[in-house]
Amino acid sequence: MVQLIDGRKAAQTLNEKTKARVKFLKEHGIIPGLAVVLVGHNQASERYVRMKEKQAQKLGIYSVLKHLPESISEGELLEIIATLNHDEQINAILVQSPLPDHLDETKVIAAIDPNKDVDGFHPTNVGKLYLNLPGPYPVACTPRGVMTLLATNQISVRGANVVMIGKSSIVGKPLAALLLNAGATVSILHSQTRDRSDFLKTADIVISAVGKAHLLNDTDFQPQTVVIDVGQNLDEAGHLVGDVDYPETTVNIAKITPVPGGVGPMTIATLMQQTVEMSEWGI
Amino acid sequence: MVQLIDGRKAAQTLNEKTKARVKFLKEHGIIPGLAVVLVGHNQASERYVRMKEKQAQKLGIYSVLKHLPESISEGELLEIIATLNHDEQINAILVQSPLPDHLDETKVIAAIDPNKDVDGFHPTNVGKLYLNLPGPYPVACTPRGVMTLLATNQISVRGANVVMIGKSSIVGKPLAALLLNAGATVSILHSQTRDRSDFLKTADIVISAVGKAHLLNDTDFQPQTVVIDVGQNLDEAGHLVGDVDYPETTVNIAKITPVPGGVGPMTIATLMQQTVEMSEWGI
Numbered sequence: 001m002v003q004l005i006d007g008r009k010a011a012q013t014l015n016e017k018t019k020a021r022v023k024f025l026k027e028h029g030i031i032p033g034l035a036v037v038l039v040g041h042n043q044a045s046e047r048y049v050r051m052k053e054k055q056a057q058k059l060g061i062y063s064v065l066k067h068l069p070e071s072i073s074e075g076e077l078l079e080i081i082a083t084l085n086h087d088e089q090i091n092a093i094l095v096q097s098p099l100p101d102h103l104d105e106t107k108v109i110a111a112i113d114p115n116k117d118v119d120g121f122h123p124t125n126v127g128k129l130y131l132n133l134p135g136p137y138p139v140a141c142t143p144r145g146v147m148t149l150l151a152t153n154q155i156s157v158r159g160a161n162v163v164m165i166g167k168s169s170i171v172g173k174p175l176a177a178l179l180l181n182a183g184a185t186v187s188i189l190h191s192q193t194r195d196r197s198d199f200l201k202t203a204d205i206v207i208s209a210v211g212k213a214h215l216l217n218d219t220d221f222q223p224q225t226v227v228i229d230v231g232q233n234l235d236e237a238g239h240l241v242g243d244v245d246y247p248e249t250t251v252n253i254a255k256i257t258p259v260p261g262g263v264g265p266m267t268i269a270t271l272m273q274q275t276v277e278m279s280e281w282g283i
Numbered sequence: 284m285v286q287l288i289d290g291r292k293a294a295q296t297l298n299e300k301t302k303a304r305v306k307f308l309k310e311h312g313i314i315p316g317l318a319v320v321l322v323g324h325n326q327a328s329e330r331y332v333r334m335k336e337k338q339a340q341k342l343g344i345y346s347v348l349k350h351l352p353e354s355i356s357e358g359e360l361l362e363i364i365a366t367l368n369h370d371e372q373i374n375a376i377l378v379q380s381p382l383p384d385h386l387d388e389t390k391v392i393a394a395i396d397p398n399k400d401v402d403g404f405h406p407t408n409v410g411k412l413y414l415n416l417p418g419p420y421p422v423a424c425t426p427r428g429v430m431t432l433l434a435t436n437q438i439s440v441r442g443a444n445v446v447m448i449g450k451s452s453i454v455g456k457p458l459a460a461l462l463l464n465a466g467a468t469v470s471i472l473h474s475q476t477r478d479r480s481d482f483l484k485t486a487d488i489v490i491s492a493v494g495k496a497h498l499l500n501d502t503d504f505q506p507q508t509v510v511i512d513v514g515q516n517l518d519e520a521g522h523l524v525g526d527v528d529y530p531e532t533t534v535n536i537a538k539i540t541p542v543p544g545g546v547g548p549m550t551i552a553t554l555m556q557q558t559v560e561m562s563e564w565g566i
Contacts, residue, residue, distance in 0.1 A: 106416055127406030130413045131452050133389055159475045167463055169414050180450055180471055187470035188463055192442045202481040
């Protein structure tokens, strides 16, 4: 019987800690402040942003939504970011991706004060992670959430063979860096990889962040594999599924994060955690 | 019969191009300028710095050596770097590692203007490499030199299985990033790795950057492996050797960079190349 790694429970535990921390900070005159910048009317983005706002309010975090028109110019957007960089009530800034095509996302992210870059996407913060510099600095939230999930489920990564499928800058690469920093042997696979099975044969932990339903199934793994499924896909019936199919009685997968209810809830919980931490760094 | 990848020849070709570029730039009123900061009297460091200075002069690059006393304070060193950051004759700054223990190398490197960080060690430049942002920005010289060596020897990395042994911030990690950006499937191995042979069995290219004589030999590889040996070690007899032993008649290694005469010469040649390029970027 497969063991499910319960992301909802882990997120709830993390949120409770964050809430208590906010309460403590407020007693000491500090109110964590998150600004979310949303441009245009992407439906998925609007939903994510609403979830983030709602969660921030629930935990007592001050949150501001800058919902900007699709037609905003890059100069205007950069000005708004500059204002938020100097806003003392705001210690965490998040620009919801994707931006409309006429806006250069790289340039916009680079304009965020690295000390307020709660998504950990600014080149300086990415570099610090990659160099494994001592913190504090923000780290991409989904990868950090996965590390928390592994730790709270007593899944050791030091010396483990980890296969990371996907090399995006939002999940694959920063998660590979965190794992490497924690002592894992990491193989990074992607669309150019010749033969995935070469790597899956010796993997202790497989992380799929491809975004493709039915990409992998139980037979692809060696016995006792831990699978972290970061995929969020709609299947043929319109249901939310991950990248990995598995029967209830798995032969090879020992533990897996279900979709929904696995990695997903950890992303927003980690965003909240990091918002609050950043209000404490005093940088 | 093993085929040797000739780093001396590749470095010479690169140096000739660099020299021609310097001549061209001088005709247009631009003189590339390199500042090397050396603290104390580490013998190996002094030798490297002399080699760098000599090569710069040979190519027509203006070069300055700031040889500072062992006892210099961090504040004094940071002031010297600030002065170089503002010196219009200098477009490339290099702080020779290692620094004496009382100086925080991370802090010193972070003080270099990222646009003058010719070693590509500044977190912002590391982050850009890791994010695979469009350039120009400086990249660590040994890794970039290895990529040049692979390209000039028609060794394709796209889709290849590459095993990177070593996860240092100077070689292993930035080289893994360059390879990943170029479409390779990359496994990063290190001292915590459980079983190196799992990975060597399916590798097309193995890069060793451990710094340990006799770490690997021909029998460790699968047939037709390309080996890039970044190790620089002294063996029992006091000879400079790499990490990999191999007989002249190899069974498995198809091509290898010898030590000396392989990767070594590419590092300084790439440093010179990058110094000249940075004088052109106008940033």
